[in-house]
Amino acid sequence: xxxxxxxxxxxxxxxxxxxxxxxxxxxxxxxxxxxxxxxxxxxxxxxxxxxxxxxxxxxxxxxxxxxxxxxxxxxxxxxxxxxxxxxxxxxxxxxxxxxxxxxxxxxxxxxxxxxxxxxxxxxxxxxxxxxxxxxxxxxxxxxxxxxxxxxxxxxxxxxxxxxxxxxxxxxxxxxxxxxxxxxxxxxxxxxxxxxxxxxxxxxx
Amino acid sequence: xxxxxxxxxxxxxxxxxxxxxxxxxxxxxxxxxxxxxxxxxxxxxxxxxxxxxxxxxxxxxxxxxxxxxxxxxxxxxxxxxxxxxxxxxxxxxxxxxxxxxxxxxxxxxxxxxxxxxxxxxxxxxxxxxxxxxxxxxxxxxxxxxxxxxxxxxxxxxxxxxxxxxxxxxxxxxxxxxxxxxxxxxxxxxxxxxxxxxxxxxxxxxxxxxxxxxxxxxxxxxxxxxxxxxxxxxxxxxxxxxxxxxxxxxxxxxxxxx
Numbered sequence: 001x002x003x004x005x006x007x008x009x010x011x012x013x014x015x016x017x018x019x020x021x022x023x024x025x026x027x028x029x030x031x032x033x034x035x036x037x038x039x040x041x042x043x044x045x046x047x048x049x050x051x052x053x054x055x056x057x058x059x060x061x062x063x064x065x066x067x068x069x070x071x072x073x074x075x076x077x078x079x080x081x082x083x084x085x086x087x088x089x090x091x092x093x094x095x096x097x098x099x100x101x102x103x104x105x106x107x108x109x110x111x112x113x114x115x116x117x118x119x120x121x122x123x124x125x126x127x128x129x130x131x132x133x134x135x136x137x138x139x140x141x142x143x144x145x146x147x148x149x150x151x152x153x154x155x156x157x158x159x160x161x162x163x164x165x166x167x168x169x170x171x172x173x174x175x176x177x178x179x180x181x182x183x184x185x186x187x188x189x190x191x192x193x194x195x196x197x198x199x200x201x202x203x204x
Numbered sequence: 205x206x207x208x209x210x211x212x213x214x215x216x217x218x219x220x221x222x223x224x225x226x227x228x229x230x231x232x233x234x235x236x237x238x239x240x241x242x243x244x245x246x247x248x249x250x251x252x253x254x255x256x257x258x259x260x261x262x263x264x265x266x267x268x269x270x271x272x273x274x275x276x277x278x279x280x281x282x283x284x285x286x287x288x289x290x291x292x293x294x295x296x297x298x299x300x301x302x303x304x305x306x307x308x309x310x311x312x313x314x315x316x317x318x319x320x321x322x323x324x325x326x327x328x329x330x331x332x333x334x335x336x337x338x339x340x341x342x343x344x345x346x347x348x349x350x351x352x353x354x355x356x357x358x359x360x361x362x363x364x365x366x367x368x369x370x371x372x373x374x375x376x377x378x379x380x381x382x383x384x385x386x387x388x389x390x391x392x393x394x395x396x397x398x399x400x401x402x403x404x405x406x407x408x409x410x411x412x413x414x415x416x417x418x419x420x421x422x423x424x425x426x427x428x429x430x431x432x433x434x435x436x437x438x439x440x441x442x443x444x445x446x447x448x449x450x451x452x453x454x455x456x457x458x459x460x461x
Contacts, residue, residue, distance in 0.1 A: 011299030013274035047296050048324040081324075092324070113399045117205075120326040120370050122401045123425075124206045124248060144206075146249075146279050148301055148326045150370075167205070189279045189301065191246045 002202060003029040003038030007059035009052050010044025010082060014188040018195055024202045032064040040201065041065065041074060044188070045081030049105065049151070050093030052081045069100065075179045076100075077135075077201050083153055083175070083182030092151050101177045103155040112168040120150040121167050127174065127185065129163045135174060135181060136163060137200050143193050145173075145185035153184060206455060207418045210427040211242060211445065212251040212405055215268070215284065222429050223255075224381030226333075226349040232433045232441045235268065236275055243277045245445040250280050251304070251373070251403075251427055253331070257285025258307050259348055264291060266298065273299035281373075283331055289318040296323050304373065306331040307346035310353050310360070313367055320368035330364050331373040331405075332357055338389045349377045357390065358397045365398045372398065373427065376406035383409025383430050386417045395421055403427050411446055411454060419458040 002019060006012045006028045019026035029035040043065075045052050056062050068074045078086045087097045090105035097105070108119055127143050129136035136143065152171040155161060162181070163174030173184045181201070187194030213235065214221050220238055221229035232238075235252065242250055252272060257264055264285040273280055282295055283304025292303045303323070309316050309330045319328045333349055334357045336342040344355040361372055374394045376387040384407060391404040403425025408414055414426045435442035446454070 008297045011273055011301075013270075014276065014299060017274060018277070046299075046301055046323075046327060047293075048322060051293075051322060051324075118399055118401045120401065121205075122326065122371060123208050123423075148279065150324065150326055186279065186301065189277065191243075191277055194277075 001038055002026040002040045002042060003035050004042045004044065005035065005061060005065065006030040007055045007061060009055050010046050010079065011188050012044055015042055015044060015198070018188060018198055019202070022195070022199055022202070024199070029061070030059070032061050035061050035064045035068065038068065039074065041068060041076040042201075043076060043078045043082035043085065045079055045083070045085065047081055048092055049081060049084060049090040049097075050095045052085055053093070053095040053097065056085070066098070069180065073179045075181065075201075075204060078182035079188070080149065080184060080186055083184055084151065086175075086180055086182050087153060090151060100180045101155060101160060101175060101182070102157055103153055103160070103175070105151045106154045107151050108167070115168045117168045121147050123147065125165050125167065127163050127165050129174065130161060134162065134176070134204070135183070135197060135200050138196055139193060145183075145187065145190040145193055147173075147185045149184060153182065205423050207423050208248040208403070208425040209414060209446065209451065210249045210251055210403060210425050211247055211432040212253065212427045212429045213238060214429065215252060215254040216256050218268070220433070221255075222381060222433055226377055226380055230439070233443070236271055238443055239272060239275045241443045242445065243275070246448065247278050247445050249425070250276060250278055252280065252282050253304065254284025255348060264295065266294065269295055269300060270298045281329055283329070287315070289315060289322050292319045292328070293322055296327055302327050302329045302371070304329040304331045306333060309364070310344060310346050310355065313363060316364060316367040316369050320370070325368045325370040328369050329371045329373060330369045331375055332360060332394075333375045333377055334390060335377045337378055337387065342390055345377060358393050361394045361397045365400060369400065371401045371403060371425075373403045373405055373425075379407030381430050382407055385409065385413045388417065388420050391417065391421060391424070395424065401425065405429075411450070415454050415458050418455070422459075
């Protein structure tokens, strides 16, 4: 069973609908009790960093999530701000992140603007996996996903980068460190490509 | 990055309508059913604007928003009746990626910065309804176009950028539902004034109009109502959207990629 964490942020029902269509068992977990039996976990997110961290703390699920992921090694997939929460800190806020990946979240450099690019990074962009299989199985060629963000995930260890996207220079659009996965884009809002990625996560 | 081609749906009395110059609403179908069709067509993004909420001074319809968000397999921008940062937080919590404010952003610009602090700039969208044309000059209007503000779209756009808005939707009132092409000079002036993404709405009557917009302005959002809900000169209701090959062909032609 995949648990989709409902801490009041992110489109939990869109994930649940996709897994229902795929015939893959998934549930929405809104309490520590519901999260406890999960084999895999999705941590969705839309919004600002501190707001997301605060909501997760207030949900009463943060400790159980830590126990599941850090203690028991369950696989977790962070989405958008949910990915950014996996880092130690963010330029967007003052609260500490979960710190499961040696990384920080940085604001896109303003020099992007002088290059004629716009901020936020909004819309459909290419995602290039650095290895075949894993989360991006079947998505090695021509995979595109929807992005909506002004801050990006900057891992300190190069080997944690799972996929790259170019926006006036490359940034990590997918990351992995052991059982901890994250994607900056919204697979739940990226049609066939997103559905494939969510299926891949279920099958890991 | 690719341009975004965005159907814009208007909600009135719980049903979808399409207007002409912000008047004469014609019923075109059920919102959830339309979302399902647009899912199948793999649209880039969807915009749903409730045109009753502010006019009737009521809260956004959270049940409808929740159902739309769950059904959408593409990013959703919701607007209509949004007056406070708390409402914006509630709507984001329901699973909506982008929340549009319009009248409230003009009447209380601090709402934009307040909301951007709380939910992040990327989710704060301002729909700027603009009256006028290149010869008469342009003015931002509120309350479904009925109220004059004296604000110039370019100055207002610059102010929105300072306040931290994530995107501006430039909506030409005079071109709404007319299907004779976008107001390119209005769109260009706003695009040049800000460094955030913009989406242009009002006037698209064919894919050629969208190609013309992208050709003139580069990568922007191209939104349309009538084009994606009507077919033919008699405006028969038929939800439609270009297929992926057609879309790629269009980008290849105007952007060379």
